[in-house]
Every structure is written in C-alpha cells, then in structure tokens.
Amino acid sequence: MPCSASVALSKVAQSYVSLVQTADRVSQDHTPFLGGWTWAAVVGVLTLLATVILTAIGWRKRAFDKTAIQMQPLYDRVRAVEAEMATLEAKTVLARDDCATLTKLRNELRDDARRWPKCPLKGIDDLIEKYAEALYEDRARRLLPWSVGKKVDLALRRRDTAEELCRRLASAKEWIEPRLQR
Known part of the structure; x- marks a missing residue:
C-alpha cells in the first residue's frame, strides 16, 4: 500500500x-493588453509624455515673455518718436533745443537697431536727423516775399521726410506688436 x-x-x-x-x-x-504592457506602465508613459509637453510649452512661454519684456521699451520709443513729431509739428517757432528729445530718441533707436537687426529700423536714425534738420530750417526761416519759393521747398522736403519716417515707424510697430502679445 x-x-x-x-x-x-x-x-x-x-x-x-x-x-x-x-x-x-x-x-x-x-493576448495581454499591448503585448505585455501593464496598465501602470501605460499610465506612466502617458504621464511622462504629458510632463514633457507641458514643460516645452512652459519654456516657450517663458522665452516669449522674456522677449516681450525686452521689446516693450523699443515699442515705447517708437511711439515716443511719433508723439514728439506731433508736438514739434504743432509748434510754429522752433529753436535748436526743441529737437533735443528727438535727438535722444534717435540715439536710443540707433542702439535698438543694432540690438534687433531683424526689426525694420535701419536708416531710421538718419531719417530722424533729416526730419529734425528740415523742421528746424522750415520753422526758423522767416517768411519774406523774396524767399517764398525756398520756404515752400523746405516745407515740401520736411513733409516728404515726415511721411517716410512715419511709414518706417509704422512698419517697425507692425513688426514689434505681434511679439508683445501672446
């Protein structure tokens, strides 16, 4: 047994x-789910993927915010040049000292043109200088009967320079504005 x-x-x-x-x-x-993958592994991979995507988005937003903070003074200077042009155009008598603010802004825009080479600011400092000179000559010259032709010529030159300067400032603002908004 x-x-x-x-x-x-x-x-x-x-x-x-x-x-x-x-x-x-x-x-x-x-057959097992996903050829041997467990639910925990799938959730882990999805979590890792979401973390990577959110981190990349965060880096992008921080880079955008940094650029926007750096571009804001440039945008303010462009608007200040426009405002100063309007102020100077409103004056009937002009002295050399009245163009000091415009000259200061011109120097700052020249530095900005070097800092942001893709911004359409090239040659804007020369235009501002030509505009200030033409404006001073136009407003400083007295209107005498024998100098009417010269006075009209100066006014036309100032107006043409002002139009070109306004066009360049507008294109610079159009280039800057999308970089300031999310």
Whole structure:
C-alpha cells in the first residue's frame, strides 16, 4: 500500500499540472493588453509624455515673455518718436533745443537697431536727423516775399521726410506688436 504522503503529493502534482494547462489555454486564447504592457506602465508613459509637453510649452512661454519684456521699451520709443513729431509739428517757432528729445530718441533707436537687426529700423536714425534738420530750417526761416519759393521747398522736403519716417515707424510697430502679445 502506498504511503499517504505520496498519494497526497501525487494529487497536488496533478492539480498543479491541470492548473498550468488551464493557464496555458487561457493565455493562448487571450493576448495581454499591448503585448505585455501593464496598465501602470501605460499610465506612466502617458504621464511622462504629458510632463514633457507641458514643460516645452512652459519654456516657450517663458522665452516669449522674456522677449516681450525686452521689446516693450523699443515699442515705447517708437511711439515716443511719433508723439514728439506731433508736438514739434504743432509748434510754429522752433529753436535748436526743441529737437533735443528727438535727438535722444534717435540715439536710443540707433542702439535698438543694432540690438534687433531683424526689426525694420535701419536708416531710421538718419531719417530722424533729416526730419529734425528740415523742421528746424522750415520753422526758423522767416517768411519774406523774396524767399517764398525756398520756404515752400523746405516745407515740401520736411513733409516728404515726415511721411517716410512715419511709414518706417509704422512698419517697425507692425513688426514689434505681434511679439508683445501672446
């Protein structure tokens, strides 16, 4: 008669074999999700992907904000030149000292043109200088009967220079504005 321990062991071995065979049949019938990936691994990869995307967006926004902060003074200077031109145009008598603010802004815009080479500011300092000179000559010269032709010529030259300067300032503002807004 066989020993009771060996009978119990053979029964455990048979049940183990049948369990393994059942597990093999189930695994052959059903493939695991994503070829062996677990749900935790899928959630981890999605979390990593979202983190990378949000970090890239954050870096982009910070870079944009930094550029906007650097460009704001340039935009303010362009607007200040326009305002100063309007102020000087409104004056009937002009002294050399009245163009000091315009000259200061011209020097700052020259520096900005070097700092932002893609901005359409090239030659704007020369235009401002020509405009200030033409404006001074136009307003400083007295209107005498024999100098009417020269006075008209000076006024036309000043107006043409002012139009070109306004056109350049407008194109600079158009270039700057998208870089200031998100």
